[in-house]
Amino acid sequence: MNNKVLFGMYLPGNSLMHRLDPRLKLVGCFWFVILVFFARTWWTNLLLIGALGLVIWLSQVKFSKYWAGIRPLMWIILFTAVIQALFSSGGQVYWHWGWLAVTSAGVAQAGFLVLRFFLIITSSTVVTVTTTPLQLADALEALMKPLKYLRVPVSQLAMMVSIALRFVPTIMDEVGLIMNAQRARGMDFSSGSLFTRAKRLVPVMIPLFVAAFKRAEELAVAMEARGYDPNQARTKFRQLHWQRHDTWGTVVWGLLTVALVALRFVK
Amino acid sequence: MVEAAVSYQGVTFRYHEAGAAALQDFTATVPKGRLTAVIGHTGSGKSTLMQLTDGLLTPTAGQLEVLGQVITPRTKNKALHQLHRQVGFVFQFPEHQLFAETVLADVMFGPLNLGQTPAQAKQAAHQALVQLGVGEALWQRSPFELSGGQQRRVAIAGVLAMRPQLLILDEPTAGVDPDGQRELLALVERLKGQGLTILLITHQMEQVAQLADTVLVLAHGQLQFSGQPRALFAQPEFLTTQQLALPAAVAFAKQLQTAGISQFNQLPLTLDELAHALARQLKGDHHEQ
Numbered sequence: 001m002n003n004k005v006l007f008g009m010y011l012p013g014n015s016l017m018h019r020l021d022p023r024l025k026l027v028g029c030f031w032f033v034i035l036v037f038f039a040r041t042w043w044t045n046l047l048l049i050g051a052l053g054l055v056i057w058l059s060q061v062k063f064s065k066y067w068a069g070i071r072p073l074m075w076i077i078l079f080t081a082v083i084q085a086l087f088s089s090g091g092q093v094y095w096h097w098g099w100l101a102v103t104s105a106g107v108a109q110a111g112f113l114v115l116r117f118f119l120i121i122t123s124s125t126v127v128t129v130t131t132t133p134l135q136l137a138d139a140l141e142a143l144m145k146p147l148k149y150l151r152v153p154v155s156q157l158a159m160m161v162s163i164a165l166r167f168v169p170t171i172m173d174e175v176g177l178i179m180n181a182q183r184a185r186g187m188d189f190s191s192g193s194l195f196t197r198a199k200r201l202v203p204v205m206i207p208l209f210v211a212a213f214k215r216a217e218e219l220a221v222a223m224e225a226r227g228y229d230p231n232q233a234r235t236k237f238r239q240l241h242w243q244r245h246d247t248w249g250t251v252v253w254g255l256l257t258v259a260l261v262a263l264r265f266v267k
Numbered sequence: 268m269v270e271a272a273v274s275y276q277g278v279t280f281r282y283h284e285a286g287a288a289a290l291q292d293f294t295a296t297v298p299k300g301r302l303t304a305v306i307g308h309t310g311s312g313k314s315t316l317m318q319l320t321d322g323l324l325t326p327t328a329g330q331l332e333v334l335g336q337v338i339t340p341r342t343k344n345k346a347l348h349q350l351h352r353q354v355g356f357v358f359q360f361p362e363h364q365l366f367a368e369t370v371l372a373d374v375m376f377g378p379l380n381l382g383q384t385p386a387q388a389k390q391a392a393h394q395a396l397v398q399l400g401v402g403e404a405l406w407q408r409s410p411f412e413l414s415g416g417q418q419r420r421v422a423i424a425g426v427l428a429m430r431p432q433l434l435i436l437d438e439p440t441a442g443v444d445p446d447g448q449r450e451l452l453a454l455v456e457r458l459k460g461q462g463l464t465i466l467l468i469t470h471q472m473e474q475v476a477q478l479a480d481t482v483l484v485l486a487h488g489q490l491q492f493s494g495q496p497r498a499l500f501a502q503p504e505f506l507t508t509q510q511l512a513l514p515a516a517v518a519f520a521k522q523l524q525t526a527g528i529s530q531f532n533q534l535p536l537t538l539d540e541l542a543h544a545l546a547r548q549l550k551g552d553h554h555e556q
């Protein structure tokens with residue numbers, strides 16, 4: 001629809017980040033988030049920003065596109081940061097009003113908070129921007145495999161996830177279509193108070209749900225008719241292959257961890 | 268020359284900035300009070316053209332004038348609100364827009380959006396439902412309990428209840444049984460008789476032959492033909508290049524001609540016309556002029 005990177009939207013490409021094994025990207029992102037909470041000094045955070053800059057550069061997607069995706073969330077983050085700055089104490093007091101006070105420790109904490117949110121959101125956006133939803137589902141399935149021994153129906157869950165992801169664009173198209181049909185019937189979506197606007201969603205949501213349930217049922221029948229048996233072992237059409245650049249990626253992330261630990265404790 | 272209800276002036280439309288044009292430099296007019304059929308292979312841009320006509324999309328380049336309102340690439344959505352109310356748009360598979368608790372409430376939705384009082388809206392809904400042949404027994408039922416054909420009628424009634432000045436029908440007979448199709452076409456004919464301007468998208472050439480005053484043929488978002496159905500069906504080679512068929516009556520008459528059995532001065536467009544022409548010839552009236 002537009003060329004903004006919405007949080008979680010895939011952008012086709014053929015960069016190194018696009019070609020990296022989705023399992024590595026998922027685990028790497030998860031690991032990065034842990035590191036973000038582990039980093040407490042300016043130097044360690046600087047290191048993380050450097051690492052994030054590296055993967056962004058490798059993804060060959062312009063930072064402005066990521067920024068467009070983060071910006072809507074920035075308001076929530078800033079709001080949280082302001083609350084943080086007002087309600088924490090310690091250090092030099094800059095300003096106070098009753099029990100609200102802005103202190104040097106509060107400002108520093110708020111600064112870290114914004115930075116952490118930024119790092120986490122951007123790093124996960126790098127993964128979703130460079131990985132197709134189906135690849136992500138495959139990676140999830142591969143990573144959840146050990147749970148099979150706990151009798152978790154991993155392949156069924158993976159099938160559900162990939163079907164759900166597959167139908168997101170279809171349902172988005174349908175929202176547009178139904179909204180148009182109701183606009184053609186004289187409905188005005190663009191004016192009125194918040195409450196009347198919310199009420200106007202009824203003529204859109206009901207047909208949408210009806211269609212979604214109908215489609216789900218039809219799909220289930222069609223899958224059964226073609227012999228889908230959820231309990232059968234399944235083979236895969238898309239195979240994940242570990243390659244040399246995946247090993248290098250792991251090494252880089254390992255080095256990042258070592259550097260971070262060193263910076264934190266050597267000081 | 269009849270007054271134009273819609274005129275397209277070099278309209279180009281792209282769904283994506285970089286993508287292919289769904290409509291390319293489209294110029295045509297739709298005469299007022301007539302039925303204009305829009306035909307073309309699937310994906311040729313018919314539905315896109317209709318959404319532009321209702322102001323649901325604004326052109327990427329060029330402009331169009333619908334019922335006196337000019338739409339340019341810079342027209343704001345707010346300004347088009349009035350147009351949605353004057354144009355009745357029956358979407359492809361319109362039953363997908365049903366949402367209310369009862370059939371009657373759903374048909375009243377449009378008139379209420381026009382600012383009518385509940386009493387007025389109810390009256391408009393009654394009329395439209397009767398016009399569509401939806402029996403009173405169904406009015407208090409949930410629209411989701413109806414059959415597909417009944418849902419289609421209720422959805423069309425929901426548009427007609429708004430008493431539009433221009434009616435757009437996007438394949439109204441798709442997926443309807445033959446009896447239902449015949450009734451819907453009879454309704455379209457009646458509406459046409461009342462002087463309503465109608466744009467009809469269809470894949471069935473019989474409907475074009477039977478109902479249309481003018482035909483627009485689209486291919487790859489470009490206008491290929493604009494004129495009377497008779498002129499269109501007189502060019503079978505052109506139709507083949509457009510992947511369009513001849514109406515049954517025309518095809519049959521052509522075969523009679525090539526087999527040397529009968530000659531027609533004017534090709535019959537519908538089965539009725541064909542039957543009349545043949546009857547006249549069989550009575551020995553060989554030089555019909």
Ligand SMILES: Nc1ncnc2c1ncn2[C@@H]1O[C@H](COP(=O)(O)OP(=O)(O)OP(=O)(O)O)[C@@H](O)[C@H]1O
Pocket residue numbers: 282283289307308309310311312313314315316
């Ligand atoms: N929402 C959309 N986003 C992107 N492209 C679209 C969208 N809707 C239609 N198109 C493209 O625009 C072109 C014209 O589509 P359109 O729906 O107008 O065709 P149509 O003539 O109505 O076809 P049909 O006879 O199948 O209904 C097609 O190539 C289609 O792929």
Ligand SMILES: [Mg+2]
Pocket residue numbers: 313314315359437
């Ligand atoms: Mg269409």
